[in-house]
Amino acid sequence: MGTQDNQLPLPLDHEKTSSGESRPAEVILSSVIQELETFHHQIKDGYLLDIKQLQEDKVRLIQDIESLQTEYRQLQSQQFQILSDRVPPNPAWLKQLTQLVARNVEQSLIARINQIKAASDPPLLRPGASGLIPLSDLGEENLNNRELEAVLETSLNQTFQGLQQELGQYQSDLSRRLNNMQTLEQQVEALLETIVNRLQEQVGQPALRGDSSRLELPSGRPDTLPPPNAALTNRPEPVASKPKPTSPVQLGLFLALLSAVSLSLFNVCLKIILKGPQPREIFGIFSLEGIISPGIGNSLLILLLRMIVVMGLMPIVASFLYPPVWSDLRRFLQSGDRRLMLTVIGSGFFLFLSQVAIYVAIGEIPTGIAITIFFIYPIVTVIASWGLFGDRPTIIRVLAMITILAGGILCLPARNPNIAMGNVQVGVLAAILAGVTFAGYVLLTQVAAGKLHPIPFSLVNFGSIFVFSSVSLMLLPDNLGIDIQPGVWSGLMIGGVVLGVLTLSSYLLNNFAIRSAGASLASIIGTTGPALTALFAFWIIGETIKQQQVYGMALVILGVGAMSIERMIGSKPKTS
Known part of the structure; x- marks a missing residue:
């Protein structure tokens, strides 16, 4: 608009110098108004194209966000599936672990009993005069068996306590990872919501600007439009070629x-x-x-x-x-x-x-x-x-x-x-x-x-x-x-x-x-x-x-x- 304002006086001076008569003011006003209307339509078309492009970008971004959310859910389900495949359910895993420990304990007990039996065979084969084992030897053997049972019970308790600690650590680690995943999911949702809100604001601002421009143009032209329209009625060519659209x-x-x-x-x-x-x-x-x-x-x-x-x-x-x-x-x-x-x-x-x-x-x-x-x-x-x-x-x-x-x-x-x-x-x-x-x-x-x-x-x-x-x-x-x-x-x-x-x-x-x-x-x-x-x-x-x-x-x-x-x-x- 600044270039057009600077160039408008040149044709007037040129006409005054070439021919002593100046162009009618109505013709000049009509040409200026036509240029303003052309400029207005160009700006409006540009805004409409920008708004249409922003709306298409908004739809495409919403689709991308939905696809990202779908992929995130799929990855989350796959990660849970991998964790469940790597680590069996707790009851079955505990059952297998208990069976393995019981089998090892049983083998250790059998070996220890065989050692004790081999060590106690000579006294057992030396009966007294009456053909019976002395009571003192039987009491000593029962004492050894009780000590062995106490040692085995202590070792079993220590083993189970260690297993419980390991299971507790594993459970706390797993719960911590799940909490981290939930926190990450909430952060991603908040980020996506922020992105969507900003996109909606960016798409809404050009539309509001377009509306304000359309509201301001008619309010600023009531004093200038009637005289040019009255002058243009004598020139049928511009009116017939360019009908005025509805606002x-x-x-x-x-x-x-x-x-x-x-x-x-x-x-x-x-x-x-x-x-x-x-x-x-x-x-x-x-x-x-x-x-x-x-x-x-x-x-x-x-x-x-x-x-x-x-x-x-x-x-x-x-x-x-x-x-x-x-x-x-x-x-x-x-x-x-x-x-x-x-x-x-x-x-x-x-x-x-x-x-x-x-x-x-x-x-x-x-x-x-x-x-x-x-x-x-x-x-x-x-x-x-x-x-x-x-x-x-x-x-x-x-x-x-x-x-x-x-x-x-x-x-x-x-x-x-x-x-x-x-x-x-x-x-x-x-x-x-x-x-x-x-x-x-x-x-x-x-x-x-x-x-x-x-x-x-x-x-x-x-x-x-x-x-x-x-x-x-x-x-x-x-x-x-x-x-x-x-x-x-x-x-x-x-x-x-x-x-x-x-x-x-x-x-x-x-x-x-x-x-x-x-x-x-x-x-x-x-x-x-x-x-x-x-x-x-x-x-x-x-x-x-x-x-x-x-x-x-x-x-x-x-x-x-x-x-x-x-x-x-x-x-x-x-x-x-």
Whole structure:
């Protein structure tokens, strides 16, 4: 770019000296913009090629690491096999050693007895007058035999003690070698984990730089692009030869908006499934009473039906989004890192509690109000991060927290005879509980960030929710259990399928939105969830809210959006 800036004045001076007329400023600006766009595309293509090459290198390195781990296990098994072949099992070896010692002792005893017998034969052949051996000679012979037995017993004890010492030394040496091998294995695993983490960081940094470059270029060009475009409309050749491509950021924002729309439709469909005090008018055409009444047991049943659909389709979606998902899950399960496992399962448990609570809240109070009260979770997240991680809140976060709290207070519903609502107190408390437990899920997700890829992390979370829902339905008491009519199972199954499909659609769209526009911009679009939910609830089922609650909803959206923007601005210096 420096060479181009130095060379731009030369053609202008040359034209002024050769012909007294200067080129139009619009033509010069259009040529400069074309050069900038060409340079931008070249840089972007170079980044994309580098990222693709780094991804290929990452896959190849992961394969090499897996092959090295396989070879290490094979060598370890071969070494154990060689040791077991060289040294027989302890019981058989001891038995053979005992037999050998017993055989040697027996031979020594036979030789010693023969010597004693040969030495004592003359006295034995000299009987007394009575033809009997004297008693004194017999006593002396018995004494010699006792001495011989004592000597043999002492030698046997010494031999066995020596054998026991040798066996103890061999056992301690073998255990020391096994401990050294285990220590070496742990060191190798730690080294491999460090290498993989560094490779992931190196692969992620160029992608973040590419995203930041794509985010900065459109923001810096609004003041300069409109005049050249207006001038280029008079020149059809460049416009026809080079059509303007769609920006990835715009595509990501559109996908994030579709993800928020899917979640809003999910909330409205859940409201339609749950029974209310009065039948609901669907698009003002026909009325629908609902399928089941709101409650903890029925909410768990809806969540279980939804998770059956999600767990049936999520493996396919996960393999499509992140092909190494199963190898990552296998390493996660075989790692033995109990802290990470408890963190992941704990985040799934908090997400499970949040889902059950928001189901109860949507069944009792207006849908948009329930989602707005649920959005108080950033307040809990900021306060807990300050207490647990020492992340002191900034002035912007404090002001945003005050704004969210004020909006939540304005949104609190009151009993209105013109609006059909259930138990307002239960609905408000359930929405607050949903926000608090969702904050716990967010905090545990931050703790596990970097240790497990988001796709396997989400798969484990969905599996945890499925297990917790099944177990909770079996352990619930009768007064909180399932309460449904026998003839509504078909409609309930259809509702579960619709909720599951909307869940996966929102998840898939949000994932692609993060890849195209970045997580910060996608989260900013996600803050429109309460407004979209209230809007769709008004269009589909005619659910209305007060003007005061509209103002509160706007304050909540403004506060959450301010937190997201502040987090995005604070993360730019780290990624640049």
